[in-house]
Amino acid sequence: MSFKSNKELFESMPYGLNKKLAKGIDTIIQFHLTGKEPINGYLTIKKLQCTYTKGVHSNPKTTIKSDSSLWLGISNNEIPGDQALINNKYTAEGDIGILLKLTGLFAPSTETEKGTEPKNEEIKFEYKTFEPESIKKIVVFDGGPRNSKFSKTTFMVNHFCKGAKFAGAQVDYISLKDMKINPCTGCFTCWTKTPGECIFKDDMTELRIKYRKADLIIFASPLYIFNVTGIMKVFLDRILPNMKPYMLINEGETKHPHRYPEDKQQGFVVFSAAGFPEVDHNFDGLKASFRCLSSHSEKTSLMGEFFMPAAELIAQPVYVERRDRVEQTCYNAGVQIVKQGKIDKEFMQAVSMAEITQEKFQKQANYAWEALDGKASYLKNFPRLDYTSAM
Numbered sequence: 564m565s566f567k568s569n570k571e572l573f574e575s576m577p578y579g580l581n582k583k584l585a586k587g588i589d590t591i592i593q594f595h596l597t598g599k600e601p602i603n604g605y606l607t608i609k610k611l612q613c614t615y616t617k618g619v620h621s622n623p624k625t626t627i628k629s630d631s632s633l634w635l636g637i638s639n640n641e642i643p644g645d646q647a648l649i650n651n652k653y654t655a656e657g658d659i660g661i662l663l664k665l666t667g668l669f670a671p672s673t674e675t676e677k678g679t680e681p682k683n684e685e686i687k688f689e690y691k692t693f694e695p696e697s698i699k700k701i702v703v704f705d706g707g708p709r710n711s712k713f714s715k716t717t718f719m720v721n722h723f724c725k726g727a728k729f730a731g732a733q734v735d736y737i738s739l740k741d742m743k744i745n746p747c748t749g750c751f752t753c754w755t756k757t758p759g760e761c762i763f764k765d766d767m768t769e770l771r772i773k774y775r776k777a778d779l780i781i782f783a784s785p786l787y788i789f790n791v792t793g794i795m796k797v798f799l800d801r802i803l804p805n806m807k808p809y810m811l812i813n814e815g816e817t818k819h820p821h822r823y824p825e826d827k828q829q830g831f832v833v834f835s836a837a838g839f840p841e842v843d844h845n846f847d848g849l850k851a852s853f854r855c856l857s858s859h860s861e862k863t864s865l866m867g868e869f870f871m872p873a874a875e876l877i878a879q880p881v882y883v884e885r886r887d888r889v890e891q892t893c894y895n896a897g898v899q900i901v902k903q904g905k906i907d908k909e910f911m912q913a914v915s916m917a918e919i920t921q922e923k924f925q926k927q928a929n930y931a932w933e934a935l936d937g938k939a940s941y942l943k944n945f946p947r948l949d950y951t952s953a954m
Contacts, residue, residue: 565639569600569631572638573615576606579669580613588668590661593623600631608668625661629653645923646930648881659880680920681841681872686908688854691830691864693778693904698830701727702777703736704770706784706795715836715874716785719914722890723781723834723869726897735773739794742766746797753804759822760804767801775805775823779830779900780863782853785874786837789848799856811861821861830866831857832906836874840917840924846870867906869893873917873924875931885918 566572573594589609596602605620606613627634633652636642647653648662655662703720711717724734745763753761761767774780784791791799806819833853839845850868857865871877877886896910917924 566635569596569602569635569638572635573602573604573606576669577613577615580608580611581668582611584664584667585611585613588661588664590625590658591620591623592661592665593620593626594634595626595628596631596634597628598630598632600635602631623657625655625657625659627653627655643926643930645927646933649927649930650934655880658883660882660884662881681917682843683912683916684843686868686911688865688868690906690908691857691866693828693830693866695902695904696731697904698727698778698901699732700777701732701734701779701781702773703734703781703783704739704774704795704798705737706739706782706792706798708740708792708794709785713878714785715871715877716783716834718877719834719836719869719871719889719893720781720783722893723832723897726894726899727901728897729894730898730901732779732901735777737770737773739798742770744770744794744797744801747800747803751808754808758804758807761801763801767798770798771802771805774802775826777829778827779832779866781832781834783834784849786835786846786849789845790852791835791849799852813861816858818859818861826862829863830900831863832867832869832900833865834869836871838873838875838928840873840919840921842870842872842915845872866900867896867911869896869911869914871914873919876919876924876927889914 566575585608591605591607593605594602603619604615604617605623606615629637630653633642633647637644637647637653644662644666648655701724703724705717705720707714707716709717711721724736728734743765744767745765748762750762753759782791782795784795787793790796805822807822809820811818811820831853833849835846835849837845850870853868854865857863871889876882877889892910892913896906899910900906919927
């Protein structure tokens, strides 16, 4: 139904609570509306009941400040609430996650959100496991170009490492963007003239030693054009001296033998965040690269993969619940890999859940880019190509 005023809206809401969706919700939402219809009032939702009270609550969980005409338009589905929030047309403070549920809480029980949520397919890969408490030394190679404030990949890794440290592991965190690493030239000098030694005397000399000494390696790379970043790819290319040039066939795979027989078996875990809301068809290239590294290595085996789609959303206050779940999941996985020598697939699947429909994600992402005015700025001076002239 369409409301003629906010007064009518708030007085009707207690009678329209969807009790199925309200299960477990205990909150107080304060409204401060200004403009043509100024209103101060708050909703209390608790024990499957909703009440509306005029005035100002002393300790609300969420406070919404808006122009009254705007809020009425949002409530009547005449104005996209997501777009209004992204463009700062109204403000929300406190537990902003309730905004994701607000519309559904007062929708009919039979009404569901339109759109398709990306499928979270069962993971069929068999990951390597080690003896409990055998992982003592962890080395992180972070191939992201952003700092920890903005990197969603680093966000996951940091909490995984906190869990691992709590369980007793030592963690050495290396940001590859701060290292001097020359790209491999494919000269094969490290295989012929100076076995095990690269022609470049840069930071990779020490990094290869750290790589060998680790019980567990963490590869962290945001998804760049469906694979690792250029920084990470250069690093991976420069691991070549740790292998011998000879050919070895093992379990149907042709591979290069590991150069150092004294090195022990080690595991590795992959972390990657991406903008798209699906895991399938986006992480395929990155996933294949690291699985090949595992199958073609004598000493290094894949123990887990954490792929987070729609990653930019966790920076938004409205998605605080998802961010908290990812944080706790990664932390628990870090504890488990040290104490038990494995990672449950349920942890990986929990991180891979976008928890948003493709259609809703598309709208929110486009609203955000529109707010940044990226397309309009680009089109001002974009190069116009003449396809009619002869080449």
